Amino acid sequence: MGDRYFQHTLRNGLTLLGERMPGMVSAAMTLLVPAGSTTDPLNASGSATVLSDLVLRGAGSRDSRALTDHLDSMGLRRSSSVGVQHTRFGSAAVAQRVLDGLEVYGDIIRRPHLPESGFDAARDLALQALAGIDDDPRQKLMVKLREWHFPFPYGRNSMGTVEDLERMTLKDVRADHASRYHAGGAILSLAGNIDFNQIRELAERTFGDWDGKAPASFATRPPPGRVLHEEQKSEQTHIGIAWPSVPETDPDYYTVRMAVEVLSGGMSGRLFTEVREKRGLCYSVWAGYSSLKGSGSIMGYAGSSNERAQATLDCFIAELHRMREGVTADELERAKIGLKASTIMQGESTSARAGAIAHDFFMRGRIRPLDEIKDAIDSVSVDQVNAYLKAHEAGPFTIVTVGPKALNMP
Amino acid sequence: MPLTFHYKQLPNGLDIVAEQNPDAHSIALGLFVKTGSRDEDQSVNGVSHFLEHMMFKGSSRYTWQDVNRIFDEIGAKYNAFTSQEMTGYYANVLPEFTERALEHLSHLLRPAIRDEDFNTEKKVILEEIAMYLDDPGHRLYEKLMDAHFGSHPLSMSILGSPQSIQKLQRDQMARYFQQRYGPGNMVLSVTGQFDFDQIVKLAEKYCGSWPHVDAPRVQPMPTHKSQKIGMTDEKLNRQYTMAMMPGPSAQDDRRFAAHVLADVVGDSDGSRLYWALVDNAIAEEADFGFYPHDGCGSFYLALTTDPARTEQALKIALAELEKAKNDIADDEVERARNKIASGLVLQGEIPLGRMRSIGGQWIYNREYRSLEQDMATLSAVTPQSLKQLMRDFTFDPMTIVSLGPGEKSK
Numbered sequence: 001m002g003d004r005y006f007q008h009t010l011r012n013g014l015t016l017l018g019e020r021m022p023g024m025v026s027a028a029m030t031l032l033v034p035a036g037s038t039t040d041p042l043n044a045s046g047s048a049t050v051l052s053d054l055v056l057r058g059a060g061s062r063d064s065r066a067l068t069d070h071l072d073s074m075g076l077r078r079s080s081s082v083g084v085q086h087t088r089f090g091s092a093a094v095a096q097r098v099l100d101g102l103e104v105y106g107d108i109i110r111r112p113h114l115p116e117s118g119f120d121a122a123r124d125l126a127l128q129a130l131a132g133i134d135d136d137p138r139q140k141l142m143v144k145l146r147e148w149h150f151p152f153p154y155g156r157n158s159m160g161t162v163e164d165l166e167r168m169t170l171k172d173v174r175a176d177h178a179s180r181y182h183a184g185g186a187i188l189s190l191a192g193n194i195d196f197n198q199i200r201e202l203a204e205r206t207f208g209d210w211d212g213k214a215p216a217s218f219a220t221r222p223p224p225g226r227v228l229h230e231e232q233k234s235e236q237t238h239i240g241i242a243w244p245s246v247p248e249t250d251p252d253y254y255t256v257r258m259a260v261e262v263l264s265g266g267m268s269g270r271l272f273t274e275v276r277e278k279r280g281l282c283y284s285v286w287a288g289y290s291s292l293k294g295s296g297s298i299m300g301y302a303g304s305s306n307e308r309a310q311a312t313l314d315c316f317i318a319e320l321h322r323m324r325e326g327v328t329a330d331e332l333e334r335a336k337i338g339l340k341a342s343t344i345m346q347g348e349s350t351s352a353r354a355g356a357i358a359h360d361f362f363m364r365g366r367i368r369p370l371d372e373i374k375d376a377i378d379s380v381s382v383d384q385v386n387a388y389l390k391a392h393e394a395g396p397f398t399i400v401t402v403g404p405k406a407l408n409m410p
Numbered sequence: 411m412p413l414t415f416h417y418k419q420l421p422n423g424l425d426i427v428a429e430q431n432p433d434a435h436s437i438a439l440g441l442f443v444k445t446g447s448r449d450e451d452q453s454v455n456g457v458s459h460f461l462e463h464m465m466f467k468g469s470s471r472y473t474w475q476d477v478n479r480i481f482d483e484i485g486a487k488y489n490a491f492t493s494q495e496m497t498g499y500y501a502n503v504l505p506e507f508t509e510r511a512l513e514h515l516s517h518l519l520r521p522a523i524r525d526e527d528f529n530t531e532k533k534v535i536l537e538e539i540a541m542y543l544d545d546p547g548h549r550l551y552e553k554l555m556d557a558h559f560g561s562h563p564l565s566m567s568i569l570g571s572p573q574s575i576q577k578l579q580r581d582q583m584a585r586y587f588q589q590r591y592g593p594g595n596m597v598l599s600v601t602g603q604f605d606f607d608q609i610v611k612l613a614e615k616y617c618g619s620w621p622h623v624d625a626p627r628v629q630p631m632p633t634h635k636s637q638k639i640g641m642t643d644e645k646l647n648r649q650y651t652m653a654m655m656p657g658p659s660a661q662d663d664r665r666f667a668a669h670v671l672a673d674v675v676g677d678s679d680g681s682r683l684y685w686a687l688v689d690n691a692i693a694e695e696a697d698f699g700f701y702p703h704d705g706c707g708s709f710y711l712a713l714t715t716d717p718a719r720t721e722q723a724l725k726i727a728l729a730e731l732e733k734a735k736n737d738i739a740d741d742e743v744e745r746a747r748n749k750i751a752s753g754l755v756l757q758g759e760i761p762l763g764r765m766r767s768i769g770g771q772w773i774y775n776r777e778y779r780s781l782e783q784d785m786a787t788l789s790a791v792t793p794q795s796l797k798q799l800m801r802d803f804t805f806d807p808m809t810i811v812s813l814g815p816g817e818k819s820k
Contacts, residue, residue, distance in 0.1 A: 023433025026755050057689075064689070068680040073741070075748030077756065078679065093752040124691035128716065131647045132694065137544050233645050235543040266482035267466070268475070277474060280533030283541050305540045334482040341485030341504055345436050348760050 005357070005367045006196040008203075012211050013184035016203045017357045017367060019191040021350060027095035027192030028350035030358045031105060032086040034214035035180035037158035042218070044168055046130075046160015047176045048082045050122050054173060055181075056080070057118035060107030064118060067104070076101050082158040084292060085362070086187075092351045095193035099202060106206035109181055119170040127166070130159050137234045138303065141402045145240035145299065148228050149398040151220040154292055184213030189358040192350035226398045229406035237309035237403030238301070241316065243395050245289065245296040248363045253296070254376050255388045260289050260298060261335030262327045262385075263319065268334060270319050275302060281312045293363055298394070310407050313399075317410045320394040326386035336377050343373050413758065415778050416606040418613075423594030423622050426613055427772050429764060434602035437508055438765035440500030441515055442597050444773045445590040447570075448494045448563035448704075449627055454578060456570015457586045459492040460535050464583065465499060466490070467527040469517040474527060477518065484510050487762065494555075494564055495704050496773050502762045505603045509612055516616035519591065528580045536576075539569050546643070550650045550813045554710075557639055558654040558809035562632035564703060592623025599769030602761030629705045632656075636807040642816035648694070649717040649814030651724060655805045657709040660702035660774040664802065666787045667795040668709070672700040673746035674796070675734055676711070680745065686730050687713070693723045698731075704774055709805065717814045724810070735800045738793040747788050754781055754788075 006018035035048045057064040071078060074097045079090040089108070091101055133140045147155040188207065190199050246252050264271045264287040275285045287300030304312040327335075346352045347370060357367045401407055416428040446458050467474040481488045484507040490499045499518055503511045542548040552567055559565035570578075598617070600609055634656060658664040675682050676698025687696040695714040701707060711731070715723045757763045758781045771779060779787075 024759055026752075026759060065685070069741070069745065072680045072745040072749060075745075075752035077749065077752050092756055094755055097752070118689075121689060121691040125688070125694060128648070128691070128694040128714075131716075132714070134647045135546050235540040236537070238544075266486075267478035267488075268482040273475070273478070276534060277478070278530070280530040281537070283534055283538040303537070303541055303544075305537060308537075334479070334485075337485035338482055341436075342487065344504060345487065345502065347435050350759070351756070 005369060007361070007367055008200060010183070010204065010208060012208070013213060014186045014188060014203070014207050014210065015361060016200060017187065017189035017361055018194055018196050018199050019353050019357055019367070020194060020196070021192050021347065021353065024192045024350055025094055026092060026350045027098040027190055027194050028092035028354040029090060029098050029102065029105070030189045030354040031089040031109070032187040032358055032362065033089070033109060033181055034085070034185040035087045036083050036085040037156045038084055038153040038217050039180060039215060040156060040160070041172070041176060043164055044172055044176065045156050045164045046126055046158070047168065047173060048087050048180070049158055049160060050126050050165070050168065050173055051177055052080050052082050052087045053122040053125060054114050054118055055108050055112035055177070057122070058113035058115055060104070060111045062107070063113070064115070067108070071101065071104060074101055084154060090351065090354070098190070099194070099198065102202050102206055110210055112177065114170070114174050114177060116170055119173065123165055123168055126160060127162065130162060130165065133159070137232055137236070137238050137402045140230065140232070141238040141240045141301070141400060144228060144230060144402070145242055145398065145400045148223050148225060148400055149242035149297065149299070151222050153218050153220070155223055180214045182212035182214050183207060183210040187358045187361055189354045189361070191353035191357065223398070226396065227409055228400045230400070230402045231404065232402050234403050235305065236303040237306050237401055237405070237407065238303045239309065239313055239316070239407070240299070240301055240400045242297055242299045242398045245298050247294050247296045248291050250296070252388055254380050255384050256296070257289055257339065258332055258335045258380050258385050259323060259327065259389055260287060261339055262331045263287055263323060264300070265335050265338045270322070271300070271316065274319055275312060275315050279311070279315065281308055281315060285316070291363065306404055309401070309403060313407050314410070323389050324393050326389055327382065329382050332380070332382050332385060336380070339377050340374055343370060343377070413781065415780065417778065418610050420593065420614055420618055422618060422620055423592070424613065424617055424620065425597045425772065425776070426600065426610060427597055427768055427778055428600040428604070428606055428609060429768055430604060430606065431602055431761065434761050435504070436502055436761055437505050437511070437600065437602040437604050438500060438502040438761040439511055439515060440498055440599045440765050440769050441519055442496055442498045442599060442769040442773050443591060444495070444595050444627065445497055445625065446493050446495045447566040447568045449590060450566055450586070454582050454586060455566055455574040456535070457578060457583055458497055459568050459570070460531070460575065460578065461583055461587060462490050462492045462497050463531050463535060464523050464528065465518045465521050467524065467531060468522050469520045470522055472517055480510070480514050486511060492568055494566065494568060496770065498766070498769065500765065508604060508608070512612045513616050521587065523580055523584050523587070525580055528583070532575060532578070535569070536572055539572055539575065542569065546646060546650050546813055550641070550652055550811055553639065553641060553813070554652045554654055554809060554811045557637060557811060558634060558708070559632050560634070562630060563628065564632065564706070589623065590625050592625050593617060593620045594622055595625040597769055597772045599765050599772065601765040601768060627704070632706055634807045634809065636809070638810040639812070641811065641813040643813060644815050646813070646815045649715050649720040649812060651713040651715070651720055651810065651812040653711040653808050653810045654708050655803070655808045657700055657707040657803050658702060659705050659707040661705070662702070662707065664799050665700070665702050665707070667791050667799045668700040668702070668707070669750060670743060670746045670788070670791045671796050671799060672698055672709070673749060674738060674742050675730065677746070677749065682730050682734060683727060686726050687723055692719055692726065696723070696727060709803065720812060720814065731805050735797070738796045740793055743791065743793050743796065747791060750788055751785055754784055
């Protein structure tokens with residue numbers, strides 16, 4: 001792996017990843033715990049979200065306030081979120097502070113108090129966040145689009161459901177912690193001004209005797225349908241479109257990424273050009289590749305005032321169909337330069353790199369050096385993209401709309 | 411991470427401020443103009459932001475297709491923004507594209523404003539306004555600024571209203587451009603990897619011929635009165651409440667203490683409002699912050715709650731503000747300073763963030779502050795400075811605006 005990257009799986013199944021970034025003063029940590037929305041217990045969706053709050057309310061020798069004060073006194077910039085496959089904890093600061101903070105994260109993950117006093121509040125906050133979705137039609141749209149595009153349990157909303165949250169008890173959440181906060185499948189990545197021997201020692205000391213393995217995912221079942229309209233008295237009709245694509249590990253992955261860049265990379269992308277710039281139909285329109293382990297999708301969005309939403313949907317779909325006619329050499333060249341530049345610039349952010357190497361490992365079982373990514377982008381030819389687009393027409397589409405009136409579907 | 415500052419003024423008055431970071435992988439370039447909605451009169455409200463869009467529609471040499479295509483050909487991360495007081499245009503590119511990026515930015519700022527493009531883009535602006543009308547937080551903020559600043563120009567909406575945008579004529583926009591976009595009213599901010607002599611040469615080549623324009627800004631002192639305004643929208647689930655009170659300006663040395671106070675009282679983690687309102691789930695969000703403006707400034711309070719808990723939450727928040735006037739402790743100030751310092755270190759590593767910070771600072775103060783200076787100023791902030799700050803700015807008068815479902819609430 002050379003001097004830049006480091007990968008080591010502990011005996012308990014936790015994988016430690018490192019990236020040394022010369023010139024950086026900071027470091028960033030990403031810790032992925034195998035508790036995502038897909039493995040929320042049946043009838044307890046939102047459990048990982050409640051847990052991700054509750055574990056921060058006291059751990060190890062510190063109560064809730066002492067824990068927060070301690071992390072703040074180190075100046076750690078922190079985040080936590082629940083995704084499809086993991087609960088993610090992040091921190092960034094001057095490098096030594098992040099390393100010092102690791103021990104505290106050991107407490108948070110392994111020895112949280114999960115106090116009774118905090119449970120009601122954590123669940124209440126989750127219910128409030130859920131109620132807020134109805135006030136934000138764009139967020140509501142994306143939640144519904146995931147539910148209707150992905151097979152269960154991959155489309156489950158990490159924020160949970162009102163019914164499940166209301167019946168959830170502290171006992172359930174404690175049992176969930178015991179079942180899912182395990183070393184097997186966990187990923188700890190550090191990027192920035194770090195020393196590999198030091199992080200290895202730290203990881204062994206903090207997580208070496210952590211054990212167990214999270215339960216396997218549930219059997220999948222197809223989503224409820226392909227077309228959904230949610231009626232809402234909104235100013236705009238919000239349109240979400242999704243369709244299946246190749247997984248990240250597929251040989252055609254970069255071919256697909258290039259096609260998506262042509263469709264919606266920069267402002268010269270086709271969707272922006274046709275829907276916004278030429279016709280003035282909307283302010284926001286985009287499509288992007290979205291990845292799960294073993295499968296990929298393309299998801300898109302447009303929002304237009306209600307009387308123009310039908311024209312927007314029609315124009316969006318027409319552009320997707322036009323892709324089968326292929327892309328030009330100039331379009332591909334722009335797509336390559338854009339993707340390479342963002343890859344290189346990601347090397348300026350310790351947080352971005354800590355996240356990227358953790359993602360890479362989860363998806364592919366290894367870290368890809370930046371040069372390998374650049375080479376993969378460069379190797380894609382116009383012929384390859386066009387042959388792919390000819391053989392794989394976009395679709396079948398899942399289309400969700402949020403607005404006052406349903407649209408005519410293509 | 412040795413950062414070096416460079417400064418040069420071109421004969422036409424364009425200031426160039428640059429912070430060189432030899433470890434950066436990219437260069438960020440931004441042209442910032444000291445103009446925004448506060449420099450508009452009612453008859454052209456929204457013109458600053460609409461003009462920002464029109465800059466991407468081409469110059470005498472380029473069409474809008476060219477503008478978008480060229481940015482994408484150099485793999486730029488690029489965008490623009492408009493605030494009440496400033497409009498900025500920027501691109502982040504790999505160092506090999508420095509000249510093309512600066513040349514292109516210079517074309518952007520000499521717009522043709524063609525009738526046909528103006529009429530198409532008007533539709534996009536109306537869509538942007540519609541999109542924000544679906545965002546209760548934005549509606550609340552607009553009403554708050556309008557009520558708090560009254561007849562002061564900071565009350566002007568950045569986007570304008572559908573009516574003001576519909577009425578706006580192409581020639582009014584051209585006139586506004588001529589009056590406001592002189593090089594003496596701008597700064598070119600550059601950060602990352604570059605050779606400063608080359609930057610100066612390129613700026614002279616591409617921006618040196620821009621004619622000087624006097625673009626004064628009126629600076630009335632705002633007058634405020636305490637007031638409480640309720641807005642009802644029965645389709646909402648949640649109640650959104652903001653309060654605004656006078657604070658230090660962007661030129662005021664007390665602004666550093668104000669940032670620390672904002673962190674102590676209102677940070678999302680571990681602040682006084684967090685413990686008083688979010689930890690116990692009385693509010694989903696409770697934020698206290700600081701907006702420095704040109705010549706004046708504001709503190710604000712923002713709450714998201716169940717409608718039934720709004721009064722209780724507001725009462726607690728206001729009591730916390732009163733309490734803070736007398737009992738800020740050493741350790742909480744130290745924690746806030748550490749968090750802010752970490753943020754500065756992380757920002758210093760990323761050219762794009764640093765470019766915006768340096769450019770903005772120059773627009774307000776014609777002053778460059780190194781990270782070391784900011785750190786030193788920060789470490790000199792004590793509980794005593796916060797106490798003095800709250801004697802000078804007593805959170806009175808206060809404008810309170812609340813938006814929610816009204817009577818249907820429990």
